[in-house]
Amino acid sequence: MGFGGYFSFNRFLAVISKEFVQMRRDRVTFAMMIGIPILQMIIFGFAINSDPKHLPTVVLAGDHSVFSRTIIAAMQNSDYFKVISTAATEEEAAMLVETGQVQFVLTIPEQFSRHLIRGENPSLLLTADATDPAATSNALSAFRIVAERALARDLDGPLSHLRRGSPPVDVIIHPRFNPEGITQYNIVPGLMGVVLTMTLVIITALAITRERERGTMENLLSTPVKPFEVMIGKIIPYIIVGYVQMGVILLASYFLFKVPIIGNLFLLLGVSLLFIAANLGVGLTFSTLARNQLQAVQMAFFFFLPSILLSGFMFPFRGMPVWAQHIGEILPLTHYLRIVRGIILKGNTFDQILPNLWPITLFLVISLTIGLKRYRSTLD
Amino acid sequence: MADASPVIAVRNLTKSFSGKTVVNKLSLQINPGEIYGFLGPNGSGKTTFIRMLSGLLRPDSGSGTCLGFDILRESGKIKPLIGYMAQRFSLYEDLSVRENLNFMARIYRINNMRRTVDETVERMGLSRFANQLAGTLSGGWKQRLALSACLLHRPRLLLLDEPTAGVDPKARRDFWDDIYSLAAEGVTSLISTHYMDEAERCHRLAYLAYGDLLVSGTADEVVSRSGLKTRAVSGANLHLLSPELKPLAGVEQVVPFGSTLHVSGHDEELLDQSLNSLKNGKYTWQKIDANLEEVFISLMQEREGG
Numbered sequence: 001m002g003f004g005g006y007f008s009f010n011r012f013l014a015v016i017s018k019e020f021v022q023m024r025r026d027r028v029t030f031a032m033m034i035g036i037p038i039l040q041m042i043i044f045g046f047a048i049n050s051d052p053k054h055l056p057t058v059v060l061a062g063d064h065s066v067f068s069r070t071i072i073a074a075m076q077n078s079d080y081f082k083v084i085s086t087a088a089t090e091e092e093a094a095m096l097v098e099t100g101q102v103q104f105v106l107t108i109p110e111q112f113s114r115h116l117i118r119g120e121n122p123s124l125l126l127t128a129d130a131t132d133p134a135a136t137s138n139a140l141s142a143f144r145i146v147a148e149r150a151l152a153r154d155l156d157g158p159l160s161h162l163r164r165g166s167p168p169v170d171v172i173i174h175p176r177f178n179p180e181g182i183t184q185y186n187i188v189p190g191l192m193g194v195v196l197t198m199t200l201v202i203i204t205a206l207a208i209t210r211e212r213e214r215g216t217m218e219n220l221l222s223t224p225v226k227p228f229e230v231m232i233g234k235i236i237p238y239i240i241v242g243y244v245q246m247g248v249i250l251l252a253s254y255f256l257f258k259v260p261i262i263g264n265l266f267l268l269l270g271v272s273l274l275f276i277a278a279n280l281g282v283g284l285t286f287s288t289l290a291r292n293q294l295q296a297v298q299m300a301f302f303f304f305l306p307s308i309l310l311s312g313f314m315f316p317f318r319g320m321p322v323w324a325q326h327i328g329e330i331l332p333l334t335h336y337l338r339i340v341r342g343i344i345l346k347g348n349t350f351d352q353i354l355p356n357l358w359p360i361t362l363f364l365v366i367s368l369t370i371g372l373k374r375y376r377s378t379l380d
Numbered sequence: 381m382a383d384a385s386p387v388i389a390v391r392n393l394t395k396s397f398s399g400k401t402v403v404n405k406l407s408l409q410i411n412p413g414e415i416y417g418f419l420g421p422n423g424s425g426k427t428t429f430i431r432m433l434s435g436l437l438r439p440d441s442g443s444g445t446c447l448g449f450d451i452l453r454e455s456g457k458i459k460p461l462i463g464y465m466a467q468r469f470s471l472y473e474d475l476s477v478r479e480n481l482n483f484m485a486r487i488y489r490i491n492n493m494r495r496t497v498d499e500t501v502e503r504m505g506l507s508r509f510a511n512q513l514a515g516t517l518s519g520g521w522k523q524r525l526a527l528s529a530c531l532l533h534r535p536r537l538l539l540l541d542e543p544t545a546g547v548d549p550k551a552r553r554d555f556w557d558d559i560y561s562l563a564a565e566g567v568t569s570l571i572s573t574h575y576m577d578e579a580e581r582c583h584r585l586a587y588l589a590y591g592d593l594l595v596s597g598t599a600d601e602v603v604s605r606s607g608l609k610t611r612a613v614s615g616a617n618l619h620l621l622s623p624e625l626k627p628l629a630g631v632e633q634v635v636p637f638g639s640t641l642h643v644s645g646h647d648e649e650l651l652d653q654s655l656n657s658l659k660n661g662k663y664t665w666q667k668i669d670a671n672l673e674e675v676f677i678s679l680m681q682e683r684e685g686g
């Protein structure tokens with residue numbers, strides 16, 4: 001037997017039933033234990049798609065022939081592309097790529113059909129936002145085949161001789177922002193948002209819960225100190241922590257991963273304040289909901305999981321089904337990632353990041369309001 | 381002292397938690413400079429009552445003032461004037477003694493923070509521990525630190541919730557010395573305790589049982605109002621006598637007290653009649669005053685009896 005005495009089955013049962021009772025009493029832990037696996041199942045099972053389809057595309061058509069229309073129609077049918085406009089100007093198209101509203105720009109040169117019929121092998125230019133290589137690679141390789149097959153059908157009768165020999169068009173692919181398709185360029189700046197989300201939400205979620213759990217809240221509440229003072233007093237130190245984390249990641253990006261930093265760093269540091277505050281707001285709200293520190297950590301993870309999986313950090317945003325994209329659009333990390341990548345890799349200006357700035361601001365206002373409303377200045 | 385309006389005056393204060401009444405229509409007045417004792421078994425609502433006074437809990441009904449301010453609407457004005465010491469040590473265990481005091485001094489926005497803290501550390505005998513983490517102090521010193529922390533801003537009212545629980549006699553004596561000198565300066569104290577010797581040190585006291593205020597007044601008043609009569613028995617082999625006494629008519633309590641047994645009951649005639657049968661020369665009997673503990677236990681027995 002050994003092991004210091006005998007095994008008592010009844011004692012064993014007593015422990016098990018006690019654990020169950022405690023588990024049932026602790027509703028949040030229970031909900032989390034159920035919720036996290038479900039969440040993971042949903043996310044990994046349905047939401048993740050490394051073969052993104054329906055990527056928004058604009059067409060700069062310098063030629064309105066039947067061949068152009070055939071190519072555009074074939075792109076649509078391939079499922080990889082979703083042509084949202086065929087009437088943009090060059091500047092508009094450039095802007096749409098820079099702000100991340102479209103993934104591709106297809107340029108059909110003037111006189112395209114004429115050159116094609118004459119067998120002069122005209123070129124088709126497909127410009128891609130290659131910030132996230134995973135999002136574009138499949139679509140890019142599909143495009144060449146799509147275009148050639150589409151034209152092959154049109155080139156019959158007297159033109160059928162053009163189908164023989166070399167391909168009738170010369171497809172030129174121009175990946176912008178991350179031309180070598182280096183995954184780190186995409187991941188490392190993104191990591192900044194992920195690390196800030198993870199640590200700041202957890203730390204602040206613990207901040208007030210810890211006071212309650214250790215009984216120090218009772219002393220604090222009996223003094224003249226105001227809720228807002230406590231909240232802000234707890235937030236500021238962590239904002240500083242957040243900036244230190246950013247600094248470390250930026251230095252590592254630049255020196256270790258050689259990520260080209262094109263945009264304005266001060267703009268990035270400035271708008272990051274909103275993102276940091278939004279996360280702290282979430283943490284504070286959790287800390288007013290949680291009854292102990294364990295619950296606070298669990299809630300933080302409950303927020304962190306969709307943030308990391310649905311924000312476009314781990315998987316291309318456009319590869320997710322629409323419902324998952326809708327959830328992603330709510331999360332501050334989604335917008336922050338676009339801002340960080342936009343500024344660092346594309347040199348975005350303030351105007352260009354604005355569409356992603358106001359959702360973070362809205363989130364911040366809502367989370368801080370809930371946090372402050374829920375902060376109880378009494379013990380009941 | 382002539383026109384001294386009460387420091388605490390509450391009427392019908394009631395608080396319940398999920399349907400269970402914890403403080404039941406409690407009315408109480410405490411005067412300036414008074415040391416007021418708060419007694420009663422665990423779970424009687426002492427802590428809840430003190431928390432309502434200090435603005436930590438909102439009463440369900442009733443009204444009252446604390447230092448002239450309404451406890452329901454003006455807790456913001458009350459808080460800077462009171463010193464509250466929670467039942468559980470509620471300073472930061474991971475801060476040093478001095479850091480804790482500095483923190484509290486800042487919260488109360490004390491001028492000359494450094495000097496005030498230095499003086500307090502000195503006066504309360506905390507110098508040795510000034511840089512020690514509060515979590516590593518012994519119970520007695522933690523209590524002393526907590527008291528120091530709530531004296532920094534020179535409050536006019538101290539609300540002390542079981543401040544001496546688990547503290548050694550010397551530290552308790554020091555604590556009471558402090559409370560007395562503060563009272564002499566006009567500081568009022570409301571102190572909850574389980575110790576009878578401390579109850580007797582209070583100017584006045586109240587006894588709470590499961591939300592109800594059973595009795596209040598000076599220690600003497602409480603004893604005489606209870607109408608409890610007590611006899612002390614001494615002699616050899618008292619432990620043999622005790623089981624014989626308990627079933628007798630008129631005997632409500634038999635309590636060993638040092639080398640004597642205290643036998644008490646409300647009906648003096650019946651008590652003496654019953655005891656006569658045992659007066660056979662082996663024991664010495666003596667008429668004494670009931671003590672507070674006997675009174676409180678008898679109050680609880682009456683309450684439970686119906």
Ligand SMILES: Nc1ncnc2c1ncn2[C@@H]1O[C@H](COP(=O)(O)OP(=O)(O)O)[C@@H](O)[C@H]1O
Pocket residue numbers: 379380397398402420421422423424425426427428429
């Ligand atoms: N925050 C609370 N929520 C629910 N019940 C409480 C709460 N605080 C106290 N109680 C209950 O109220 C009763 C009185 O508690 P308390 O005021 O702490 O008594 P005492 O200090 O006299 O021991 C106890 O039964 C306790 O369980």
Ligand SMILES: [Mg+2]
Pocket residue numbers: 423426427428467541542
């Ligand atoms: Mg208590």
